[in-house]
Amino acid sequence: MSKPLLEIKDLHVAIDGTEILHGIDLTINAGEVHAIMGTNGSGKSTLTKAIAGHPDYTVTSGDIVYEGKSILEAEPEDRACAGIFLAFQYPVEIPGVSNMYFLRAALNAQRKARGEAEASGAEFLALIKEKAKLMDIDAGLLNRSVNEGFSGGEKKRNEILQLAVLAPTLAVLDETDSGLDIDALKTVATGVNSLRSPERSFLLVTHYQRLLNHIQPDFVHVLLDGRIAKSGGKELALELEDKGYAWLEQTV
Amino acid sequence: MSNETIQSLADQEYKHGWTSNIDADQLPPGLNESVVRAISAKKKEPEWLLEWRLKAYRHWLTMTEPTWQKPTYPKIDYQGIIYYSAPKKKKEVTSLDEVDPELLETFEKLGISLDEQKRLTGVAVDAVFDSVSVKTTFREELSKQGIIFCSFSEAVTDHPDLVRKHLGSVVPYTDNFFATLNSAVFSDGSFCYIPPGVRCPMELSTYFRINSAGTGQFERTLLIADEGAYVSYLEGCTAPQRDENQLHAAVVELVALKGGHIKYSTVQNWYPGDKDGKGGVFNFVTKRGIAHENAKVSWTQVETGSAITWKYPSCILKGDNSVGEFYSVAVTRDYQMADTGTKMIHIGKNTKSTIISKGISGGHGDQSYRGLVKIMKGASGARNYSACDSLLLGDKCGAHTFPYIESHNASAVIEHEASTSKISDEQVFFLRQRGLSEEDAVSMIVNGFCKDVLSELPMEFAVEAQKLLGLKLEGAVG
Ligand SMILES: Nc1ncnc2c1ncn2[C@@H]1O[C@H](COP(=O)(O)OP(=O)(O)O)[C@@H](O)[C@H]1O
Ligand SMILES: [Mg+2]
Numbered sequence: 031m032s033k034p035l036l037e038i039k040d041l042h043v044a045i046d047g048t049e050i051l052h053g054i055d056l057t058i059n060a061g062e063v064h065a066i067m068g069t070n071g072s073g074k075s076t077l078t079k080a081i082a083g084h085p086d087y088t089v090t091s092g093d094i095v096y097e098g099k100s101i102l103e104a105e106p107e108d109r110a111c112a113g114i115f116l117a118f119q120y121p122v123e124i125p126g127v128s129n130m131y132f133l134r135a136a137l138n139a140q141r142k143a144r145g146e147a148e149a150s151g152a153e154f155l156a157l158i159k160e161k162a163k164l165m166d167i168d169a170g171l172l173n174r175s176v177n178e179g180f181s182g183g184e185k186k187r188n189e190i191l192q193l194a195v196l197a198p199t200l201a202v203l204d205e206t207d208s209g210l211d212i213d214a215l216k217t218v219a220t221g222v223n224s225l226r227s228p229e230r231s232f233l234l235v236t237h238y239q240r241l242l243n244h245i246q247p248d249f250v251h252v253l254l255d256g257r258i259a260k261s262g263g264k265e266l267a268l269e270l271e272d273k274g275y276a277w278l279e280q281t282v
Numbered sequence: 283m284s285n286e287t288i289q290s291l292a293d294q295e296y297k298h299g300w301t302s303n304i305d306a307d308q309l310p311p312g313l314n315e316s317v318v319r320a321i322s323a324k325k326k327e328p329e330w331l332l333e334w335r336l337k338a339y340r341h342w343l344t345m346t347e348p349t350w351q352k353p354t355y356p357k358i359d360y361q362g363i364i365y366y367s368a369p370k371k372k373k374e375v376t377s378l379d380e381v382d383p384e385l386l387e388t389f390e391k392l393g394i395s396l397d398e399q400k401r402l403t404g405v406a407v408d409a410v411f412d413s414v415s416v417k418t419t420f421r422e423e424l425s426k427q428g429i430i431f432c433s434f435s436e437a438v439t440d441h442p443d444l445v446r447k448h449l450g451s452v453v454p455y456t457d458n459f460f461a462t463l464n465s466a467v468f469s470d471g472s473f474c475y476i477p478p479g480v481r482c483p484m485e486l487s488t489y490f491r492i493n494s495a496g497t498g499q500f501e502r503t504l505l506i507a508d509e510g511a512y513v514s515y516l517e518g519c520t521a522p523q524r525d526e527n528q529l530h531a532a533v534v535e536l537v538a539l540k541g542g543h544i545k546y547s548t549v550q551n552w553y554p555g556d557k558d559g560k561g562g563v564f565n566f567v568t569k570r571g572i573a574h575e576n577a578k579v580s581w582t583q584v585e586t587g588s589a590i591t592w593k594y595p596s597c598i599l600k601g602d603n604s605v606g607e608f609y610s611v612a613v614t615r616d617y618q619m620a621d622t623g624t625k626m627i628h629i630g631k632n633t634k635s636t637i638i639s640k641g642i643s644g645g646h647g648d649q650s651y652r653g654l655v656k657i658m659k660g661a662s663g664a665r666n667y668s669a670c671d672s673l674l675l676g677d678k679c680g681a682h683t684f685p686y687i688e689s690h691n692a693s694a695v696i697e698h699e700a701s702t703s704k705i706s707d708e709q710v711f712f713l714r715q716r717g718l719s720e721e722d723a724v725s726m727i728v729n730g731f732c733k734d735v736l737s738e739l740p741m742e743f744a745v746e747a748q749k750l751l752g753l754k755l756e757g758a759v760g
Contacts (some may be wrong), residue, residue, distance in 0.1 A: 082715050086707070105715040114717075122712045124728030135726065136716035143717065175730065192716065 034095075035082070035094045035231045036200055041092035042048035043073075047111045048078045049090065049213050052256040058200070061228040065242055066235045069275050075119055075233045077253070078204045082116040082231075092236050096200070111143035113199030117189035117206050119235075124176035129188065130158065132176050133195055140196060161194040164224060183214040184278070191222045202233045208239040219244030225236065239267040252278055308367035312712045313360055315339060318466050325435050328442060331449075338455035338465030345459050345706055352650045352682065353619035354593045355564060357527055365467045365500070380574035424484075428477040431486055433501050444475055448506055452535040452572045452598070460531040461568040468533065475544075476511035485740050487516035501532040507542030507577070514545040516693075516743050528553075528563045531589075536571030540601065543578040543675045544571060547739050548595075549747050552587035554618050562589025562618075569593060575601030575630065582699035582738045584747040585612040585620060594652065596625035599633035606635040609735040611747070613754045614679070616649030621627075621651040623684075628661040628694070637668040640732045644675035644755065651680040657694040664694040672702040673731050675724070675755070725752040 036058040043051040050073050058064050068074050079087045081094060083106040093100050100277055101109055124132065137157075138148040149157065163171060165187050177185050186206050193201055203222070222232065222245050235247065242250070242264060250266040251276070252259045259278045260266065270278075309320055318339045322332040327495050345415075347358075353751075424431050437445050442689035454463035460689060476482050507513050507623025531553065536544045565588035571579035581595035591614075598608025608624035626635035655666045684698050705727055713723035728751055729736065736744050 082711075084711055105720075106711060107717055107719055110715050110717040118712065118715075122706065122708050124713070124727060124730055126733035127726055132716075132726065134714075135722070136713075138717060139719070139722065140717040146660065270324055 032061055032228070034058065034090055035060045035062075035097060036233075037070075037093075037095040038081075039079075039093045039095065041080065041094065042090045043076055044088045045086060048255050050252060051080070054182075054281060055094065056251065056258065057232060058231045060231055061226075062249065063226070063232040063234065063245065063247045065128075065247040065250045065264075066233065066253055067237070067250060067267065067270060070220060070237070070258075073203055073256040074253055074254045076256075078116055078119075078202045078233070078235060080107055081109075081202055082114060083184070101214050107139070108143075111140045115193055115198035115201045116197055116230040117186075117193055117201070117204075118280075119130040119208070121177050121185040123178045125178050127176050128173055129176050130172045133158065133192060136192070158191075158195060161191055164194060165191045165199065165221050167191055179200075180211045183211065186212065187217060187221075190218050194221060194225060197225070197230075199229065200231050200233070202235070204235045206234075207236055207238065212244070216244060223232055239271040242267045254278060304367055308364050311362050311364045313339075313363070313365060313467065313703060315677070317365055321467055321469070324366060325438070325476045327438055330446060331438060334448065334455065335451070336465050338462050339467075340757055342459070342462040342466055343458050345462060347459050351592055351621045352648070353592065353621055355482070355590055356753040360463075363529065365448070366469060389609075391740065401570070402414075410520045420701070426484070427480050427483070429480060429482055430473065430475040430619040432473055434468075434471040434473045436502065437504070441473070441475070444506065445504065448504055448535065448537050450535075452570045453533050453535060453568050455571040458568060460566045461533050464500045464502060464531050464533045464568070467471040468500045471501040471532070474505045474513060474515065476513045477511040478511060480508075480511050480514040480691045481595040482511070485514045486514050487518065499528070499530045499532065501530075503532070503534040504535045504537075505535070505546070507539060507544045507603055509539045510541040511539075512545075514740060515547070516740060517546070518547045518716065518743070519553070529580075530565050530567065531564050532567045532569075534567070536569075538571060538577035538579050539575045541576045542574070543580075545580045545581070545741050546571070546595070548581075548583040548585070549739075549743055549750060550583065550585045550587050550591070551750055554587050555589040555614065557616055563587065564589060565591045565593065567593040569595035570598065571596070571606075572598040573604035573606060576603045577601055580607040580738070581605075581624065582609040583611070583622075584732075584739070584743075584750065585622060585733070586619075588751045589618060591618075591620040591622055594623050594654075596627070598627045598629065599664075600629045601633075602630040603632045603634075604630055604631075605633070605712060607738075608635075608637045608639070609738045610651075611640045611642070611732045611735045611751070612640070612649055613642045613644075613671075613751065614649045615644040616646060617674075618645075618647045619648040620647075621652060622649070623651045625654040625656070626662040626666060628655075628657045628663060633661055634664070635666045637666070637670070638734050638738070639668075639670040640735055641670070641681050642675065642728055642731070642751075642755075643672065643679035643681050646678050648680040648682075651685060652684045652686075654686040654688070655696055655698075656687075657689040657691050657696070659690045661691050662693045664691060666694075666696045668696075668698045670698075670700045672700075673728065673732070674704045675703065721752075721755070724755055729753055 034057050036052050038056040041048060041051055041054040041244060056060060079122055080089060089102055094102055115258055133152050141148050171184060206218055247264050249261060250264055251261045309317060316355045318335050322335055323620055360558045409734045451462050455462055474486060505515055536546060538544045552563035552565055579597045595608060597604050606626050612620045612622050614620050623635055637653055640653055641649050643649055653668060653671045668685050674681060681702055685698050687696055709727055710723045713726060714720060736747055739747055
């Protein structure tokens with residue numbers, strides 16, 4: 031079988047001294063798509079932030095191993111440059127910084143860290159044009175300040191644009207589908223599907239199974255109160271849709 | 283201009299912490315009438331100018347140092363200051379070969395090699411080293427269009443009528459404690475005159491440096507845009523690291539005659555003192571412009587240096603339909619203090635002013651925006667728009683806004699907006715998640731915050747400003 035890309039081992043995470051995740055085990059192999067589902071407040075975002083290395087999220091025990099090495103000590107930017115990408119549930123605005131400028135700086139920071147040649151202006155322009163078209167993002171949005179005044183859907187599509195341009199090895203998407211209408215959802219799904227490859231893995235956090243109609247996961251996990259309550263194939267998502275989360279709470 | 287252009291060129295280190303060893307021809311420390319006379323004599327000044335200096339000196343004796351500002355500083359010993367110092371010259375300098383090699387090296391360390399400047403940028407540079415102008419370039423080319431760009435001393439000799447007519451016309455010798463002191467003892471500076479209808483074809487720039495230990499700097503700059511003329515002028519400073527405080531009390535006067543337009547840009551990076559606030563320059567400057575009918579005076583400043591920055595580049599909107607603008611970025615960190623802002627005095631009808639002020643504070647830095655918008659009785663239809671935004675990089679720094687509005691004409695429209703924000707951890711994390719280092723993330727957020735001001739700067743200064751902001755903020759967040 032393919033080798034593990036991400037191994038989360040008995041992970042405990044606390045915020046401000048309160049433990050939120052109580053021992054998560056999860057292995058994602060190269061090329062796999064995993065979905066994490068769960069009610070609000072179950073710890074889904076916490077898991078994504080811990081993977082990305084948010085300084086407010088303290089790993090109190092357990093480990094996160096990426097490409098065979100623990101990344102607990104790695105800075106967020108080092109994790110990013112190693113190929114971990116997080117599409118945020120609530121993308122922030124950066125006033126006065128153009129989307130295009132920001133994205134080029136990010137791409138070149140990552141390339142530099144990996145010892146690759148930086149993208150020239152022309153190369154970058156060609157790349158972003160292609161990806162923007164894929165994500166149905168018009169040129170005006172590229173020149174505006176990062177996320178400033180963007181609609182909810184535009185912000186989410188902008189996250190996937192960044193994903194497409196940065197082409198990470200592990201893409202973690204935190205509720206990218208929330209608040210999207212069906213057309214936007216399809217656009218996002220098309221974008222994600224076009225990026226699927228045997229080397230690239232996805233962790234999709236979602237509240238609804240509807241996204242999973244468009245992006246077929248290999249595995250589905252249900253998070254409940256900071257623990258994985260159940261794992262299964264994509265049929266688990268349908269079962270959840272049918273029975274609701276309460277069904278799982280009873281079994282735990 | 284775009285952030286991208288700025289960033290792509292901005293990548294150098296602050297390396298200006300050194301002192302050069304050129305023997306200075308200088309007066310002993312101290313101030314009295316004979317010192318004022320000696321300065322004037324050394325510069326072979328005409329009688330009227332000596333008289334003007336002496337009037338200023340005598341007036342200064344009757345004044346007391348102001349105390350209303352927010353920053354406090356140790357008492358300045360005015361008798362301990364050396365009021366005149368000139369680099370030793372072998373003879374009159376006509377080419378770079380004749381300039382003291384160490385002096386040239388000094389310029390090179392600053393990255394302002396005159397030849398390079400000439401060849402690459404097309405910027406005319408009037409370099410002031412200590413108190414005497416060493417070299418003026420491009421003057422011939424400018425003079426073909428009737429533009430005069432020279433040191434203040436040369437202007438006194440070669441264009442006495444222009445100097446006499448305008449000197450003190452915007453900042454009178456009685457104006458304020460530091461401007462009056464400057465009027466008595468000013469060393470040198472720049473002079474520029476653009477004749478009617480001429481658009482100056484290049485950005486004019488001056489680099490000031492403080493050098494000989496204990497030498498106060500009393501620069502005097504006078505720019506005149508005659509009717510319908512335009513000039514963009516750049517001023518940049520950087521100072522060597524040293525232990526004692528250095529007073530820098532410059533005066534800049536701008537005269538924009540009917541339909542004239544003067545754009546004055548500053549990037550200020552004087553030595554700010556060490557981590558504990560020891561040493562550093564006191565930057566107490568008086569800058570003011572007068573705009574006659576249909577004229578425009580624009581100030582853009584990026585203030586990143588000095589232990590204390592205390593200045594209010596101002597506009598007197600005397601003529602009908604005249605316009606005043608003030609765009610400012612001020613950065614304070616460690617123990618730096620800044621009390622800066624502007625005054626817009628609306629006298630003419632339909633006068634318009636815009637104030638955009640961005641204050642960034644980190645460490646124990648403290649800054650105040652102080653702005654006066656004054657609408658006189660006759661200024662019907664006057665308009666002002668002010669926006670003052672502060673960005674805090676930590677919780678030990680401070681930002682204060684003191685807007686003063688005085689309106690004596692009911693038809694005036696005055697808008698004022700102010701905001702204070704903290705740099706958000708989520709913004710920083712977002713950028714780091716995309717691969718930027720924490721410092722680059724902060725720098726990007728701050729440069730975005732300042733964009734409306736940076737975009738007012740001419741290209742080469744925007745680059746320098748961006749660079750300085752990045753350098754200033756290294757390790758300032760926390
Ligand atoms: N900054 C915080 N301080 C304390 N508790 C927090 C903080 N952020 C989130 N939590 C708590 O952590 C739990 C999990 O939150 P989160 O990971 O955002 O859930 P989800 O993404 O599944 O909705 C919730 O109970 C939430 O209230
Ligand atoms: Mg969440």
